[in-house]
Amino acid sequence: MKRLIIDCDPGNGIAGANTDDGLALALALAAKSLSVELITTVSGNTPSAIGAQVAKDLLQRLGLTIPVVQGALQALREDPTPWRARLDHIADDSLKGLWQGVRKPQVIAADGNDAAGVMGQLICDNPGEFTLVALGPLTNVAQALQRYPAMADAVAEIVIMGGVFALDDYIKDTNFGLDPEAAHQVLHSGATITLVPMDATTQTLLTHQDLTRLTARDHPLTQFVRETLRPWIDYAMRTRHLPGCWIHDALVVAWLLNQHVAEGVDYHVDIELRPGATRGKSWRYRTPLRLDIGVPPDSGALVHVMQNVNNTLLLALIEQAFNDLPSPR
Template sequence: MTTPLPVLIDCDPGVDDSIAILLALASPELEVLGITTVAGNVPADRTLENGRRVVAWAGRPEVPVYPGCTAPLLGPVVRGKYSGAGGLGGTLLPESAAPAERDHAVDVLTRHLAAAIAESRKITVCVLGPMTNLAVALARDPSLAAGIAQVVAMAGAFSTGGNRTPTAEFNVLADPHAAEIVLRCGAPIVLAPLDVTFQALATPERVQALKARDGRLTRTAVELITFYDRNDPARYGEPGGPLHDPCVIAWLLRPKLFGTREAYVTVGLQPGLGYGQTIGDFFKLTGETPNATVLWKLNAPGFFDLLWDRIAAL
């Protein structure tokens, strides 16, 4: 039997974060060591509570959920637009009965990565929100990068343009300085930008296919995903809401569902229209060595088969 891949999930739940967490917890290929939360879609106290409710909903209350950073390193606070005021649309998930964790996300990341170095067992860090927690840990101790197998982040936008400004994707815009620190850390980086996540479109037909599945969580998952429908076919090509964050987990489970490109990626940090923009050199025009694998193409039918199968099986 293959040893499960150890992962930490850093997130700001969020509808699509919640679906990504479900996918991870439903997948025996992954050992979820913990979930760290950060301010992003909603304030930090809400992302923590949402994370605790998601693991309770999944029937995995033993998975610890930790509080994290409450604001970006620098720059203005930006909140999400598409997950509702509380982060989970109008859906009320069950409260967690597990004791609240008090350790801070930065300390948790530090502890796990230091142990990974000592034990020669690297950890994959899945970042589904602003990169503040991981950036602070790496800024405090850059040697921790040696404990990272890969950082897989839902982050950035290239040919599609942004989803919060004409140039910037939300997770990077919410803390571009943190994203730049992570991109410079020296660990392997995989980015799932809007270019690929827009292809993970939960169309009404695909949501109906989940609704037809018989599972404990499917009805609530359908409710969450239906709320997330942007009703913007002019942007996405057809009705539906893109499930950005589950692409990160799907990459770990089924990398053959994706086409990739290598690029040198940097982040715009100057005020103005380019603030938070991910700038990708895909053709080695700068002479810089590529620092990221960028997910670019998605086998959407295969992605949704995987996602729906796992959610229905929980």
Template structure:
């Protein structure tokens, strides 16, 4: 049997984070060794409460939760996206909190500890603002040499944003952290709006998800209607866009994606393009290429630019559906 891929899931739960965790835990190819929380869809105390509850309901209280950053590196935290995810960031379900607590290590400390203890074994999947990853790099820059992959749900290379016309929400929330993470010497794959806005979970498929048995599945299903209503109202689509779960799909089936490699800079200014992820296309009319200097010596980022959206949804559903029981052996 192939060895499972070990993951740390950096998250700001979030309805779509809950859906991604549901997908991740159901995938037999993946092993979640820790969950780190960050501000983003809500304040970090709320996202940590949500993370602990999700693991409780999934029956996975063996997985440690490390509370992470409560604000961006240099800009103020501007309150999250509770209008998208509900006042509890879980679709206004207001379920009771877990009786378990986060570990004593911060998210950044936990990331460093686990990466150094298991060099060459861990993948980080980050689906919120990238502050915890940036703080971990500041604690120990050598961790970049020891991580297998960093898979990020965030950014927008060749399309418009979703929190502003220029920027995607996770990167916009802490552009300084994102620029640091995209510039570190580790392999980064960016699963951004270029592909997540092409993966549509329809109302009919959401209704099928709601039939899945088990307390965890039923809880996640209950969080979706508020989130779904936002997308149907604002984006005029049937259902919702699949953001965080698309990053999980990339781990399981990278063949569903088309990727191109570019160095990336993030606009860290307070201007109208704050948080925009800018790939360098290697073009400049200026002598000596002065316009390309901001990208000089930056590592290549693996950017998902195309996706088989129906294939991603099919993969999710096939992973989440209960496996049919084998037929009884007929005698005689």
């Protein structure tokens, strides 16, 4: 049984907010080989308070009492204003209609607001026991590492969804771009890190037909997934011109279940912190460099980076976990 802390920014049930965090949470909660023991929320896809409501609402539906602790309200240094203007509003009001009839998360109080403290203490009190799954900006994780330096050695692994290296229509992604300093600190912390960038996650795809099949089992968890992902698939089809939607964060949890779902390669990875168009951009290289003029030998942190994805296996892992859910009480 792998013990997990999941740091996330879920938006299920919120018009215009991405739902892949919620799907990842659902998969982790359903999987028999994973034990979710703490959920923390960070401001990213949604503000941390909204993310906590989504997580608490899901747990209440399932009758679970896993602690949900709210975290950072904004990035370490990055101005949150333009990010929130983009992430919290849908420009075309007609798209809001896609969420008509979708149940919004209930307003339920979180179990605290010191995500970094609770995360760091739990990991340091149980060295080698916890895998930290980071699905949003890395603000909480960076703050935890600042306050608990021993956490880098105490955590079994940090698996991160973030970064983008070679997609033609992205310079930066939301998770690293919203808090570049946090990403830089975590990458260089010395912890064992696996990175799942958008180069890999955009190889995933979930269609309406897939969603119907994956959630055929009648259970509160599958109901949550089905009702909250339907409008997001429609939204992605209209705005991203895809035949379905990407399920970025679900790939992270699926990889913990079966590492055959994606291939990985070790790279030196870093992120641009200077002002300008490339601030927040992640970059990578392998050694030896063919041309290393001006590149310090310690540039970049050595991390394991996911590449080629088996989407068929990804969907099969989700379907199996959902089909194996015990009958609701």
